[in-house]
Amino acid sequence: MGQQKRAIRTRRAVVEAAAAVFAERGYAAATIAEILNRAQVTKGALYFHFDSKAALARGVLEAQISPEYHVARGLKLQEWVDTGMTLAARLPHEPLLLAGVRLSADLQGRDEFGSSWPAWSALMVDYLTEAKDRGEVLPHVVPEETAQVVLGSWVGIQFVSQAASNWADLEERASSLFNHILPAIAAPAVLVQLDTAPDRGRRVIAEVRETSAATGAGAAEG
Amino acid sequence: MGQQKRAIRTRRAVVEAAAAVFAERGYAAATIAEILNRAQVTKGALYFHFDSKAALARGVLEAQISPEYHVARGLKLQEWVDTGMTLAARLPHEPLLLAGVRLSADLQGRDEFGSSWPAWSALMVDYLTEAKDRGEVLPHVVPEETAQVVLGSWVGIQFVSQAASNWADLEERASSLFNHILPAIAAPAVLVQLDTAPDRGRRVIAEVRETSAATGAGAAEG
Structure with a gap:
């Protein structure tokens, strides 16, 4: 799997994990630790794509319309x-x-x-x-x-x-x-x-x- | 002012105070103490009409349609x-x-x-x-x-x-x-x-x- 393809998969796994946590707990109660845990990616990989919880929320919102x-x-x-x-x-x-x-x-x-x-x-x-x-x-x-x-x-x-x-x-x-x-x-x-x-x-x-x-x-x- | 009339006024003051507090803070964060304080009635008077915070919320909801x-x-x-x-x-x-x-x-x-x-x-x-x-x-x-x-x-x-x-x-x-x-x-x-x-x-x-x-x-x- 090429590096770019892997990056796209990682990003998607993070967005999906963030969505699951936001959907369940709401934004305020969600933690990056739980999103990390659910996405099964490294902290470095997550932060490579999203530098904050707000960025994760924006990522989820941008993926709404497909x-x-x-x-x-x-x-x-x-x-x-x-x-x-x-x-x-x-x-x-x-x-x-x-x-x-x-x-x-x-x-x-x-x-x-x-x-x-x-x-x-x-x-x-x-x-x-x-x-x-x-x-x-x-x-x-x-x-x-x-x-x-x-x-x-x-x-x-x-x-x-x-x-x-x-x-x-x-x-x-x-x-x-x-x-x-x-x-x-x-x-x-x-x-x-x-x-x-x-x-x-x-x-x-x-x-x-x-x-x-x-x-x-x-x-x-x- | 007759006793019944006074009771009606007290009840209305309590409902309006409860409404103001619920509107501002939401149900979970609202306290009976703050409602009491805003209604300027005694604890006994409030509890005579409403025996719990949920009863206050029901009172507010019942007053919606006039x-x-x-x-x-x-x-x-x-x-x-x-x-x-x-x-x-x-x-x-x-x-x-x-x-x-x-x-x-x-x-x-x-x-x-x-x-x-x-x-x-x-x-x-x-x-x-x-x-x-x-x-x-x-x-x-x-x-x-x-x-x-x-x-x-x-x-x-x-x-x-x-x-x-x-x-x-x-x-x-x-x-x-x-x-x-x-x-x-x-x-x-x-x-x-x-x-x-x-x-x-x-x-x-x-x-x-x-x-x-x-x-x-x-x-x-x-």
């Missing part, structure tokens, strides 16, 4: 829905995403390390702007405003889902959110074509995994 | 919007409401004292069910589902507003939320009549205060 489960569709709005629904399907099972949620909601810590909200919001603005350029979205829609509404709603819906069911009903709630917001923004002819079913995220994930298994790419390499 | 700013309108959906918009206008300035938000979001504490979410959700279900009976709401709308979406969205939007602007943009965000959700649920002829402007809440509050000033009721007695 193109792994993005599939191009005929409708940009469907890609936007898919981003939300795959996130809803993955969140309860992925410490990296759980850590992102917990860190982003840390009103004390976010002064030190920021949050993933601006990146999610920017991603939504991109989808909505492209959808608007294609005529999928109603002319009066302002992508920045819609992105802020959905960002805020999503933050609350995942929080209420955590409190109510330890995230068991998150896909249901996410589906319901899209069903309540899309009529305000989607062109009628597009609206009827969108798939917002609660199991949409799981189906997209299965599709991606099948494709990557078939082509031999993906998990093993990824 | 009919004070409810005004009957021609459209039930407008009353529903008004409930949300007056809440958005009041929240940043009222420790009682800020405490309700903070206590309801306390995932550890809520096992002990509950949250205000079920009451808000039930209130919305009432509005939406009545609006549906009157034909203001589209036939396919399920009040319980819409209430859950709006509850979750509201929780997140106020949280994001707190993080982004210390609640300065809460009315803007609440208005934007209603604009994004009403098209999915309101009958078209009703939708165009609804006032969801960001200053809607403040106007309703001013209206209520003027009316109560004119009739001599309200604040002084309330």
Whole structure:
């Protein structure tokens, strides 16, 4: 294994260990010692990549949005829905995403390390702007405003889902959110074509995994 | 002042002091000593009404929904919007409401004292069910589902507003939320009549205060 490849693996192991610890304990209670212990790397290796606990949190937040489960569709709005629904399907099972949620909601810590909200919001603005350029979205829609509404709603819906069911009903709630917001923004002819079913995220994930298994790419390499 | 009246005033002073302390420090860090000190009542008086810190939190949560700013309108959906918009206008300035938000979001504490979410959700279900009976709401709308979406969205939007602007943009965000959700649920002829402007809440509050000033009721007695 080349040196660069090893460095990338080490960095990823550290980010994943940090995510697990942040997700479990929150930022304030997390210690670099526990992250080191979980990552099974040397102190030197960790500090080579991240020089502080805040840098580790930033590393976790930067890793939130990955193109792994993005599939191009005929409708940009469907890609936007898919981003939300795959996130809803993955969140309860992925410490990296759980850590992102917990860190982003840390009103004390976010002064030190920021949050993933601006990146999610920017991603939504991109989808909505492209959808608007294609005529999928109603002319009066302002992508920045819609992105802020959905960002805020999503933050609350995942929080209420955590409190109510330890995230068991998150896909249901996410589906319901899209069903309540899309009529305000989607062109009628597009609206009827969108798939917002609660199991949409799981189906997209299965599709991606099948494709990557078939082509031999993906998990093993990824 | 009669004994019963005095008891009601004492109870209210205690609830307001508890709210201020819970809003500032959160449940875990709040102490009955500080609440006592702020309420300026005797320990005996406090314990007469609330026998524990959890009982104080429950008292604060029970006081969240008050009919004070409810005004009957021609459209039930407008009353529903008004409930949300007056809440958005009041929240940043009222420790009682800020405490309700903070206590309801306390995932550890809520096992002990509950949250205000079920009451808000039930209130919305009432509005939406009545609006549906009157034909203001589209036939396919399920009040319980819409209430859950709006509850979750509201929780997140106020949280994001707190993080982004210390609640300065809460009315803007609440208005934007209603604009994004009403098209999915309101009958078209009703939708165009609804006032969801960001200053809607403040106007309703001013209206209520003027009316109560004119009739001599309200604040002084309330």
